[in-house]
Each structure stands twice: as structure tokens, then as C-alpha cells.
Amino acid sequence: MSISELDGLRILLVEDEYLPAVEVAEMLHLLGVEVIGPVPDLDSALNAVSDELLDGAILDVNLRGEAVFPVAERLLARxxxxxxxxxxxxxxLPEKFRDHPRLTKPFDRLSLERVTAAALRRVNGG
Incomplete structure (x- = not known):
């Protein structure tokens, strides 16, 4: 089995639905990711961005009726x-976020790995 490009990275998972959150967290663990979360709400996500050292984040757009965009703004600033x-x-998505990578639910582990790795390379110049 090959080592994932994501091995050892700390990735925030923001997802408000329990079963998808557990499923995505497990997929990330299998890829060697240290998952921060999953966090189910906007306040917890904002706190995690402020308090944690992160290599990246995966954001569900709708968190119990609240848009995740304030979290995206804070991640951009950092x-x-x-x-x-x-x-x-x-x-x-607001215009400013439309060029950000997007995973369409439902997705599999290969898609998760591919899109997440591409999103990290994009910022880190790879």
C-alpha cells in the first residue's frame, strides 16, 4: 500500500451530520491524517481555526442552517x-469561494484524497 500524500497532516473536519462526519473522519484516518474534529457547528469550527495548528480543512457548507463561510474567511486570512x-x-458559494476545490457529496476515499491533496498543493505551491 502506498503512503498517502496526506499522511501526518492535521486537517480540520467541519461536518454537522453524525454519520457522514464519522465516515469522512475514518477515511481521513486511513489516509494517515490527524483529524481535528469533526466539529458540528460554526462556533466550534471558528474556535478550532483559532486554537489549532492546521494544515488544511474540509468544510461542509451548511451547518444546521448556518453557512460555513465565516470559517472559510478565517482560513483564508491564515x-x-x-x-x-x-x-x-x-x-x-459566494463568488470569492467558487474557485476553491469542492467535493460533491457523496464521495469515496479516492476522491477525498485526490481533492484534498490538490487543495493543499494549490496553497503550498506544489
């Missing part, structure tokens, strides 16, 4: 790469 994991179409 130059921390992130991607959106959502069932929504691209047009739902």
Missing part, C-alpha cells in the same frame, strides 16, 4: 488551504 464538501451546486 493562508490555510481548505475545500468545501457539499451536495450544493457551485452557484450556492
Amino acid at each position: 493562508n490555510t488551504p481548505f475545500l468545501f464538501a457539499t451536495g450544493y451546486d457551485e452557484w450556492v
Whole structure:
């Protein structure tokens, strides 16, 4: 088995639905990721961005009716790469976030690894 490009990275997982959160966290663990979270709400996500050393983040767009965009703003300010994991179409995202990587739910581990690694390379110049 090959080593994942994500091995050893600390990635924040923001997801408000329990079963998808557990499933994605497990996929990330299998890729060698240290998962921060999953965190289910906007306040916890904002705190995690402020308190944790992160290599990247995976953000569900809708957290119990609240948009995750304040978290995305804070990640941008910290130059921390992130991607959106959502069932929504691209047009739902504010214009400034439409060029960010997006995983369409549902997704498999290979897609998760590919899109997450690309999002991190994009910021880190790879």
C-alpha cells in the first residue's frame, strides 16, 4: 500500500451530520491524517481555526442552517488551504469561494484524497 500524500497532516473536519462526519473522519484516518474534529457547528469550527495548528480543512457548507463561510474567511486570512464538501451546486458559494476545490457529496476515499491533496498543493505551491 502506498503512503498517502496526506499522511501526518492535521486537517480540520467541519461536518454537522453524525454519520457522514464519522465516515469522512475514518477515511481521513486511513489516509494517515490527524483529524481535528469533526466539529458540528460554526462556533466550534471558528474556535478550532483559532486554537489549532492546521494544515488544511474540509468544510461542509451548511451547518444546521448556518453557512460555513465565516470559517472559510478565517482560513483564508491564515493562508490555510481548505475545500468545501457539499451536495450544493457551485452557484450556492459566494463568488470569492467558487474557485476553491469542492467535493460533491457523496464521495469515496479516492476522491477525498485526490481533492484534498490538490487543495493543499494549490496553497503550498506544489
